[in-house]
Amino acid sequence: MKEIKKIGVMTSGGDSPGMNAAIRSVVRTCAFYKIECAGIYRGYEGMIEGDFIELNARSVKGIINKGGTFLKSARSKAFRTKEGRQEAYKQLKKANIDALVVIGGDGSFTGGLVFNQEFDFPVMGIPGTIDNDIAGTSHTLGYDTTLNTVVDVIDKIRDTASSHNRLFFVEVMGRDVGHIALNVGVGAGAEEILIPEEDLGLERLLESLRRSKESGKSSSIVIVAEGDKTGKNVFELKDYVEENLPEYEVRVSVLGHMQRGGSPSCFDRVLASRMGVKAVESLLDGKSNLMVGLINDKITVTPLEKAIKGQSKINKELIRVSDIMSI
Ligand code: F6P
Numbered sequence: 001m002k003e004i005k006k007i008g009v010m011t012s013g014g015d016s017p018g019m020n021a022a023i024r025s026v027v028r029t030c031a032f033y034k035i036e037c038a039g040i041y042r043g044y045e046g047m048i049e050g051d052f053i054e055l056n057a058r059s060v061k062g063i064i065n066k067g068g069t070f071l072k073s074a075r076s077k078a079f080r081t082k083e084g085r086q087e088a089y090k091q092l093k094k095a096n097i098d099a100l101v102v103i104g105g106d107g108s109f110t111g112g113l114v115f116n117q118e119f120d121f122p123v124m125g126i127p128g129t130i131d132n133d134i135a136g137t138s139h140t141l142g143y144d145t146t147l148n149t150v151v152d153v154i155d156k157i158r159d160t161a162s163s164h165n166r167l168f169f170v171e172v173m174g175r176d177v178g179h180i181a182l183n184v185g186v187g188a189g190a191e192e193i194l195i196p197e198e199d200l201g202l203e204r205l206l207e208s209l210r211r212s213k214e215s216g217k218s219s220s221i222v223i224v225a226e227g228d229k230t231g232k233n234v235f236e237l238k239d240y241v242e243e244n245l246p247e248y249e250v251r252v253s254v255l256g257h258m259q260r261g262g263s264p265s266c267f268d269r270v271l272a273s274r275m276g277v278k279a280v281e282s283l284l285d286g287k288s289n290l291m292v293g294l295i296n297d298k299i300t301v302t303p304l305e306k307a308i309k310g311q312s313k314i315n316k317e318l319i320r321v322s323d324i325m326s327i
Helices: 019-032 043-049 082-094 106-119 143-163 179-187 202-214 234-244 256-260 266-284 304-309 316-325
Strands: 006-011 036-040 052-055 099-104 123-127 167-172 192-194 220-225 250-254 290-295 298-303
Touching: 006 019, 006 043, 019 036, 019 099, 019 266, 036 043, 043 082, 043 106, 082 106, 099 106, 099 266, 106 123, 106 304, 123 266, 123 304, 143 167, 143 179, 143 220, 143 256, 143 266, 167 179, 167 234, 179 192, 179 220, 179 316, 192 202, 202 220, 202 234, 220 234, 234 250, 266 290, 266 298, 290 304, 298 304
Parallel strands: 006 036, 006 099, 099 123, 123 290, 167 220, 167 250, 192 220
Antiparallel strands: 036 052, 290 298
């Protein structure tokens, strides 16, 4: 096996708070072990174009608290082609990069795995996505920050909802999973939470809202995960409730990309720092095709293949807690 003298680090897919902190950790761990580190701009796109920057311990000063990713991120179509990957390999070789740390989600890991299989190139993954939809870790980077950001916004929506005795549907991100919705729903005291993993049905929603009114609640918040399975989008849900329960005045708030921005929480900064160290040390130990994760507060590694194919399960206990709390 070839000795690793230089590691390339990149961020890929949707950005998430904590990515900068993870880049910083990778760069400084390389410096600690006296090996070189290169940043790859715009994920696989930049890799194909050879858009690299030499990084040292001082190049990553002042970024631990910054949201987004200074290396930028992209979802690359070209890397899905054999020619694209061939070109990327050529560029890495030209820059003397011996191994890769990919910070991103399952799409980014799939790219890394294919690349490893084709070119026998060492790859380690760090899970960076607000959705928390990756198996092999209880937390992905950015997820905790997003929960805090969203809870904060829902608290504000609650102020205006209660001032006008209104019902708010608040749509949150999460792609096909309901981790964000379920946790912010409990954290912000929502009356109902609609997630893809549990289709409660529209009748149950109406029933719950009827009960809310009868129990004397003057305002309500319903959290809707963007991937929910009601078959109606959040605006159609508003119309549906207004038609069936005219006593409700309904408003919709789609939170959108503000959920992905902002300074990472302390939890995400610490997690990013731990994951970066483990990713570099694993490569230096001759390991590859693994994703660094957090399980029971221990930093662990999981085969990339398992992380991609496995499912991150929602915590069903939270559904029960939410039901009890929203009585
Ligand atoms: O995966 C992160 C995420 O923010 C999802 O929650 C959301 O569905 C998606 O990315 C949005 O993607 P884009 O920024 O490309 O619109």
